[in-house]
Amino acid sequence: MxxxxxxxxxxxxxxxxxxxxxxxxxxxxxxxxxxxxxxxxxxxxxxxxxxxxxxxxxxxxxxxxxxxxxxxxxxxxxxxxxxxxxxxxxxxxxxGMAPPELGTLFYVEEAKYKAEKALIAAKFTGSALQTKKFDPQKDAKKPDFLAKNPTGKVPYLETEKGCIFTSNAVARYVARSRGDLGLYGDSFDEEGSVDTWLDFCLHEVEVPLMAWVYPVLGMMEEVPSATKDAQEDVKKALKVMEGQLATSAFLVGDSVTLADIALVCALKEGFKRVFDSNFRKPFPKTCQWFEKCCKMQPFKAVLGEVALCTAPEKPRAVLPAFAPPAREKGDKKAEKPAEKKADAKPAEKKAAAKPSEKAAAKPAEKAAAKPSEKAAAKPAEKAAAKPAEKAAAKAPGQANGASSGDADLEAKITDLGNQIRTKKEQLKAQGLSGKKADADPEVKAMVEQLQQLKGQR
Structure with missing residues (x-):
């Protein structure tokens, strides 16, 4: 032509x-x-x-x-x-068009499942997507990071025209780069269904599942009551998926869409680490769907071989990158009361000694004045007993125990407060509003525990 x-x-x-x-x-x-x-x-x-x-x-x-x-x-x-x-x-x-260059995707290794949504979508679309690990301890403090990504949320995609942040937004962007493939649905109605499942993935699956899995990955400290609630919420979500997959091969229609990609990525750590055979048993359709997707080449190229859990993994110590930051002001406040109490102990001893001397002197005078030995003995015994009781009540060992207990209590309150703040920041990074973060089962459990500790002051 x-x-x-x-x-x-x-x-x-x-x-x-x-x-x-x-x-x-x-x-x-x-x-x-x-x-x-x-x-x-x-x-x-x-x-x-x-x-x-x-x-x-x-x-x-x-x-x-x-x-x-x-x-x-x-x-x-x-x-x-x-x-x-x-x-x-x-x-x-x-x-014969060449695949589009979409940009560079930054992600945190421990939460890579979020970036995997976009990476798998890119395999389906044939789009070129560069990747780079993000170190929360180092990279988050760099001035240029917040300049180009004001929300501070990771993963984010850096393009020629700016940054796209949050995992689902980046995945949508990649899926739409090849609208002809139907990864975002083949019709206006299917687009709506894909969006429905993406929101379901974020709020009904990721939020409770990460409260269960993050302690296993060392990303946060476990709160047993919150873990138990999370397990029940995950079961409810899987029950909804089971109903949908009983009527269709995939979540939206008869081919893979971004809805399937997002939920496979979100559920991957659960299937690998905590969903044992007993937990999986009520959800056969969901398990078949998950394994079928994982065997597809675009999934396998990103996720590798995914082996199903045989025994649930246990929580481990929080990794340094996710440990709550130390608060110096709180520590100083906890130390000052202990110091004051320790300084007061020698004064208490002296104060306890003086009454005993006076009390011992008075019975002696009375004994010299009265001829009756019995009458002289009784006041002396009483006078000697009262100072001894007071001295025992203010014994140095007991005073040390009280001050140490107060310091430990303040330290626990400070540490739990830090955990609550860290958890809420993680939830907000996943796209939750402040109110939804406050309503999170794990956050509510920790807040209740914090109130109980404060009541012991």
């Missing part, structure tokens, strides 16, 4: 169009020749939506515009998205 006069167009106004006739669930594709004029500008925008260069964009327009006009003429209305997707697929085959 001759080159047109539109600055790099690889085709002239006579282009190959794909006419797609949609009838129910069947779609047939034929090839027609359509003459079009003034199509280059629109073609650039259509092709750009797929992340390609100018020459490919003009070809993309020609195919899609020919398709739509043919459908309007034939049926009196525009075709649905399946027709547009079929035409776009022809563009990729005939023009």
């Amino acid at each position: 001759a080159s047109g006069g539109h600055g790099g167009s690889c085709m002239n106004d006579e282009v190959i169009g794909a006419m797609v006739t949609c009838s129910g669930d069947t779609t047939t594709t034929t090839t027609t020749t359509t003459t079009m004029s003034g199509s280059s500008t629109t073609g650039a925008s259509v092709g750009a939506a797929h992340g390609y260069g100018a020459s490919a964009c003009f070809a993309s327009l020609a195919l899609l515009a020919a398709l739509w006009i043919s459908q309007v003429i034939a049926n009196g209305h525009l075709c649905d998205r399946r027709a547009a997707c079929a035409a776009a697929k022809l563009v990729h085959k005939k023009v």
